[in-house]
Amino acid sequence: MIRTISPNPNRANFGRCSACTVRSLSVCGALDQADLSEFERIARHVHLAANEALFTAGQLAHSVHNLTAGVARLYKLLPDGRRQVIGFALPGDFLGVAPSDRYGFSADAVDSVSACRLSKEAFRHFIEQRPHFLVRINEFAARELSLAQEQMLLLGRRTAEEKVASFLVGWRRRLAHIGDERQIIVLPMSRQDIADYLGLTIETVSRTLTRFEREKMLIIVNGGVRLLDAARAAAMAAA
Amino acid sequence: MIRTISPNPNRANFGRCSACTVRSLSVCGALDQADLSEFERIARHVHLAANEALFTAGQLAHSVHNLTAGVARLYKLLPDGRRQVIGFALPGDFLGVAPSDRYGFSADAVDSVSACRLSKEAFRHFIEQRPHFLVRINEFAARELSLAQEQMLLLGRRTAEEKVASFLVGWRRRLAHIGDERQIIVLPMSRQDIADYLGLTIETVSRTLTRFEREKMLIIVNGGVRLLDAARAAAMAAA
DNA sequence: CGGCCGGTTTGATCTGGATCAATCAGGCGG
DNA sequence: CCGCCTGATTGATCCAGATCAAACCGGCCG
Structure with missing residues (x-):
């Protein structure tokens, strides 16, 4: 847990x-x-x-x-x-x-x-x-x-993919700032919360995360994600 | 002018x-x-x-x-x-x-x-x-x-129509706040500026304004708009 | 241990707004 | 007064992400 x-x-x-x-x-x-x-x-x-x-x-x-x-x-x-x-x-x-x-x-x-x-x-x-x-x-x-x-x-200006990547990178930075340096990025909020934060639907968030997993950028685990390719995520978040 | x-x-x-x-x-x-x-x-x-x-x-x-x-x-x-x-x-x-x-x-x-x-x-x-x-x-x-x-x-959550209506209502309120109580809402910024403010394209802003004009909610004048149906605009901005 | 139940994933289809492409209008310099 | 140039409008088409619709999954309670 x-x-x-x-x-x-x-x-x-x-x-x-x-x-x-x-x-x-x-x-x-x-x-x-x-x-x-x-x-x-x-x-x-x-x-x-x-x-x-x-x-x-x-x-x-x-x-x-x-x-x-x-x-x-x-x-x-x-x-x-x-x-x-x-x-x-x-x-x-x-x-x-x-x-x-x-x-x-x-x-x-x-x-x-x-x-x-x-x-x-x-x-x-x-x-x-x-x-x-x-x-x-x-x-x-x-x-x-x-x-x-x-x-x-x-x-206003980012695509769904960029939104989800930006969210993960930004959330990880904030967790690190308060001293949570665990490998896994904990996501205590629901998919619906994330969707409402990013101006997307729950389905788009889910699909985008699944795609990231298929592309080996991360692994979806219970209660969060494990980021495998932080550089790729950062690149998506920046551009 | x-x-x-x-x-x-x-x-x-x-x-x-x-x-x-x-x-x-x-x-x-x-x-x-x-x-x-x-x-x-x-x-x-x-x-x-x-x-x-x-x-x-x-x-x-x-x-x-x-x-x-x-x-x-x-x-x-x-x-x-x-x-x-x-x-x-x-x-x-x-x-x-x-x-x-x-x-x-x-x-x-x-x-x-x-x-x-x-x-x-x-x-x-x-x-x-x-x-x-x-x-x-x-x-x-x-x-x-x-x-x-x-x-x-x-x-994140408003439609194009709601965005444009909200913008007009909000901008008018800000103008009134600094003492500009003229009938016409002056819009010194370009359509592109408005689009980039609302997370839309210039075409969508233009089309939405022309539709508002067709529906007699406002009249597009040089350098701004004259609001005819403020109540309708406010309703769109609220909902 | 089995059957809910809430949240999540996945699939099929639709559509609001984007994109691509001409005009159009009006201010300005010549 | 004319032609250009820049920004705005209008039209045709496209598509990213929404919507609609099933599964799926894991925890929990009986």
């Missing part, structure tokens, strides 16, 4: 920010010991089972979130049910940059998820006293924006 | 920040008189003719920009020349939120453009002394991110 996604699956994160395994990756990486205990005072840990909602588009945005374990699916829906997954959040990711008082998208757990939840008000107050923390938030927002722009290029 | 896009086309902006017609709309809206004169000291005004470049993807990011007049096209290219326009910048828009020391996209003038250019270094220094300004930058980044997410939904 393939383990869940977490920087160090053997050590549990039980509430103490100073022991947080994703701190250096997260916005909290900018906090010193004193800041951290104040942060801990205003944060609450939440745990969600697969498919439970962190929050829903359109609701009043009471809270901001800091993912500490698992993978979340971020998405928007059209009235008739068409869905666009706008991103997958990993441990260390911050969900709270928003221009209005309502959530602009929905987020729910792909596998079991842990997160720090802070009331928006307490969070705003916390920030106001700590400009260096705001700088950090800004860096995270900038990275997020840059990823979104890359995704626009993908959605 | 249709006038260029500017909040108040009759008053020129000649270098003095305190006389800047877009200040309240821009990141500078958060600055007081003293901040403003320091800002003015480190800013330089640049003017570009149509199709001149503000900056190019991949180059070292020396500067940040604050658009004061005209429209800029922001885009990314694939190695084979496929282009995705990731946005159009209007007066008041800030171009400078980036996660790396290189520009992540290219920007050039659609029509003739004016902008404040600041060295990234001077800008960073300026920010460090002024946390409230950073908050403002953050709000702008959040709005930008939210627009990008909306655009991902459009690119």
